[in-house]
Amino acid sequence: MVDPLAEVVTLLQPSARFSKVVSGAGAWRVRRSDAGQPFYCVVLEGSCVLEVQGSEPLTLLSGDFVLIPEADGFAMSSLVPLASEELETTPVALLHGEFRLGLQDGPADVRLLVGHCTLGSPDAAMLVALLPRLVHVRGDARLATLVQLVGEESRAERPAREVVLARLLEVLFIEALRSAAGTEAPPGLLRGLADARLAAALRQMHESPTQAWTVALLAKAAALSRSAFFVRFNHAVGMAPMEYLLAWRMALAKRLLRGKAVGIAEVAQRVGYSSASTFSVAFTRHVGQPPSLYARQQWEVQAS
Structure with a gap:
């Protein structure tokens, strides 16, 4: 039996662009505007706030997974508010490829694995329009494992790396989307x-x-x-x-x-x-x- 969701994801041709571990402490806020580039995030530890244009602010907890199929503008911030919403924090590169937000010393309040994908399909806009603007899955160990595998594979120089990443990302997309499927999902x-x-x-x-x-x-x-x-x-x-x-x-x-x-x-x-x-x-x-x-x-x- 043909699976429409699997067909759409396969046609999208997702591929890894990059992934990184980001930690934060104290008050911080980052904005992103990467139109057309899917963004994913798994909260490894702690909690933070996600704001996507057109949606209510969402508090993310440890184990949460978020997928934004078309990231056209969003912000992530600490639970501790900054003095002004207009302020933005510049990530500081640490050892081993990790980045730090907010206070540079002391234990982190939150650790995230974040990444972007690129879509190889010239018809990506039409296909993405069939998907929800925001996918939020809470407490799904399978997704956390998949994201971890994507992160490890993207940083390693193993044989057939690109082939493995392509397959992992297809599975990641499908798993995230079907985990969010239901009668309460947005139209699509x-x-x-x-x-x-x-x-x-x-x-x-x-x-x-x-x-x-x-x-x-x-x-x-x-x-x-x-x-x-x-x-x-x-x-x-x-x-x-x-x-x-x-x-x-x-x-x-x-x-x-x-x-x-x-x-x-x-x-x-x-x-x-x-x-x-x-x-x-x-x-x-x-x-x-x-x-x-x-x-x-x-x-x-x-x-x-």
């Missing part, structure tokens, strides 16, 4: 998959993207009336069923076009279009350029 793929009836329709779309799907057929797969399915899907996933199907087909098409072995007509057939011309019109409307031009530009990037 996770919330849709938490609804057993919608999950059946989502899996059908991912398993058979070439089928001539209609809202009525998807509603039948979900064992719902057409109108009930349409409203329920919109509410849970945050977009209409056919809009989701189009976005997924275009993501698959982009992946195929990046390889030189598949022509436009075959790509059209493999993503559910009856002709190359019909596919070209849909692709151009969705992406903003014809598939032939998109493919040529991608090949040029790969060759450079």
